[in-house]
Amino acid sequence: MTRVRLERRRDPAAAEPGAAATGGGLPVRRAPVIDVLEVRKRYELGGIAVRALRGVSLRIEAGEFVAIMGPSGSGKSTLMHILGCLDAPSAGSYRINGVDVAGLDEDDLSDLRNRYIGFVFQSFNLIPRTRALANVALPLQYAGLPKADRARRAKTALAMVGLSDRTNHLPSELSGGQQQRVALARALVTNPALILADEPTGNLDSSSTREVLDVFARLNRQGRTIVLITHEEEVAAHAERVIRVRDGRIVSDTAASTHTQVVHT
Ligand SMILES: Nc1ncnc2c1ncn2[C@@H]1O[C@H](COP(=O)(O)OP(=O)(O)OP(=O)(O)O)[C@@H](O)[C@H]1O
Ligand SMILES: [Mg+2]
Numbered sequence: 315m316t317r318v319r320l321e322r323r324r325d326p327a328a329a330e331p332g333a334a335a336t337g338g339g340l341p342v343r344r345a346p347v348i349d350v351l352e353v354r355k356r357y358e359l360g361g362i363a364v365r366a367l368r369g370v371s372l373r374i375e376a377g378e379f380v381a382i383m384g385p386s387g388s389g390k391s392t393l394m395h396i397l398g399c400l401d402a403p404s405a406g407s408y409r410i411n412g413v414d415v416a417g418l419d420e421d422d423l424s425d426l427r428n429r430y431i432g433f434v435f436q437s438f439n440l441i442p443r444t445r446a447l448a449n450v451a452l453p454l455q456y457a458g459l460p461k462a463d464r465a466r467r468a469k470t471a472l473a474m475v476g477l478s479d480r481t482n483h484l485p486s487e488l489s490g491g492q493q494q495r496v497a498l499a500r501a502l503v504t505n506p507a508l509i510l511a512d513e514p515t516g517n518l519d520s521s522s523t524r525e526v527l528d529v530f531a532r533l534n535r536q537g538r539t540i541v542l543i544t545h546e547e548e549v550a551a552h553a554e555r556v557i558r559v560r561d562g563r564i565v566s567d568t569a570a571s572t573h574t575q576v577v578h579t
Contacts, residue, residue, distance in 0.1 A: 491522025
């Protein structure tokens with residue numbers, strides 16, 4: 315297995331979840347975090363081909379906060395699965411931090427996902443009957459960290475999402491917004507430079523949505539690259555750039571004209 319080089323730091327798992335993802339402050343010419351070229355995705359289902367992506371090209375630089383919008387079935391989740399190396403394109407190329415994923419085997423890809431990407435989904439996917447702290451610490455088991463370190467880091471990640479007082483709660487004892495923040499803490503605990511979120515506020519009311527967006531905004535200020543899929547214009551308004559997808563193609567890609575400040579409540 316080739317060691318995938320994605321980060322400047324040698325061992326990303328050694329960094330605290332609270333550490334800034336960019337450091338130094340010096341401008342460094344780097345490859346885009348995401349560099350997608352003419353990507354197509356075709357699903358074969360019962361002899362019928364579904365062309366979910368029909369030639370998508372997209373670059374996202376380190377530290378950007380990008381929203382992806384589009385009607386149901388337009389290919390947003392398909393695109394996110396490719397960006398997250400959960401699925402491979404049928405054609406075209408994808409480089410993540412300059413690394414062509416086509417050259418990576420399954421071990422490399424899972425290593426890359428674990429060390430570099432944090433995923434957040436619409437359904438929180440927390441493990442029931444497992445306390446918030448243990449849910450958050452889970453990804454660190456794969457990193458082979460001692461138990462005390464895992465707990466310490468999980469606490470830091472929960473503090474980052476404002477849930478220091480809920481570490482011993484079960485998912486069923488938390489509100490929807492709190493559950494999604496636990497899921498965010500779990501995505502953060504490995505200190506990923508890239509966060510991919512598919513409708514993270516889709517199941518939340520407006521005040522929980524605000525709480526979760528507040529955390530995304532903070533993570534972005536710390537230098538993390540965020541790609542967030544949403545149906546809601548208000549949610550997209552928090553991003554610096556909005557990409558609209560329709561029928562498997564990008565139909566617009568614009569810098570947000572007015573940047574809505576996230577209000578702390
Ligand atoms: N595993 C699959 N097998 C076959 N077709 C699929 C598969 N996954 C998605 N599709 C099809 O690909 C197209 C794009 O699906 P995708 O899930 O990317 O849409 P989406 O934009 O995320 O929609 P939504 O907003 O409803 O989540 C759809 O027509 C869908 O039916
Ligand atoms: Mg989807």
